[in-house]
Amino acid sequence: MYRDGAYVSEHVRPTTHAQIQPNGVDLTLDAIFEPLEPGRITRNDTEIGKRQRVASAELDRKVPETYYLEPGGYVVRYDEVVEIPEGHVGFVYPRSSLMRNGCMLDTAVWDAGYEGRGEGLLEVHHDIELERGARIAQLVFAEADHEGTYEGTYQGENYETPRD
Numbered sequence: 001m002y003r004d005g006a007y008v009s010e011h012v013r014p015t016t017h018a019q020i021q022p023n024g025v026d027l028t029l030d031a032i033f034e035p036l037e038p039g040r041i042t043r044n045d046t047e048i049g050k051r052q053r054v055a056s057a058e059l060d061r062k063v064p065e066t067y068y069l070e071p072g073g074y075v076v077r078y079d080e081v082v083e084i085p086e087g088h089v090g091f092v093y094p095r096s097s098l099m100r101n102g103c104m105l106d107t108a109v110w111d112a113g114y115e116g117r118g119e120g121l122l123e124v125h126h127d128i129e130l131e132r133g134a135r136i137a138q139l140v141f142a143e144a145d146h147e148g149t150y151e152g153t154y155q156g157e158n159y160e161t162p163r164d
Contacts, residue, residue, distance in 0.1 A: 003088070003141040011083045012139065024140035027092065028133050030079035030117065032067050046153065051075060056132065065132040074122045076105070077158055082139060084114045089144040092120060092137050102126030105137055113149025117158035 005020045012025045019026040032054040039049035054074065056065035084090045090110030098105055106121040120137060130136070 001143050003143070008139060008141050011085055011141075012080050014080065019135065021138060024093075024138045025080075026095065026135035027078040027080055027082075027118075027137040027139055029076055029130055029136050030132065031077045032069070032122070032130070033075040033077070035073065035075065057129070067130045067132070069122075069124045069128050069130065071124050071126065074124065075119050076122045076136065077119050078117055078137065079133065081115070081117055081159065082110065084110050084112050084141070084150070086112050086149060087143060087146075088112055088141045089146075090114070091140050091142065092118070093140065095136055095138060098122075098136055101128050103128055107137070110139075111150035111152075112144065112146050113151065114155065115159070116154060116156050118154075119158070 002023055005022055005024050008025045009015050009020045012019075012027075015025055019028070033051040034054050035049055035051045037049040037051075040047040054067055054069070057068045082090065089112060092105070092107040092110065094103070094105035102125040104123040104125070106123065107118075110118065122136075
């Protein structure tokens with residue numbers, strides 16, 4: 001069974017009233033990165049390839065940071081800290097406005113016990129402008145049986161990363 005947005009919002013911070021949806025919580029864009037080098041995944045280890053933060057367009061100092069993205073693959077970091085409670089699994093889906101603009105957001109399962117500011121793969125199939133703080137994804141929780149909780153490499157990811 002999926003949990004309602006009010007329940008999910010208790011495990012996401014910060015959130016605004018506008019982010020709380022009937023079935024989940026909208027996650028907002030913090031930063032965008034472009035992969036520069038290959039990564040490596042072996043049986044026993046994972047190495048993330050070098051990447052650089054995409055510079056925002058200098059449109060006007062009076063408007064928030066805006067990113068102009070051409071077609072390609074980018075890594076987005078969400079602004080919110082998420083804590084997946086025991087007895088649940090988290091799924092992140094793209095907001096439909098991304099798809100309607102020729103973009104897709106790919107994510108992985110978020111296991112019970114995970115805490116951090118997660119990331120997703122943004123596939124841009126047509127040029128788009130994204131403003132920092134824009135709602136780009138929705139996190140939902142489903143109740144789930146499991147043994148143990150997440151203690152992997154990405155526990156606490158981007159937790160210490162400053163929100164410039």
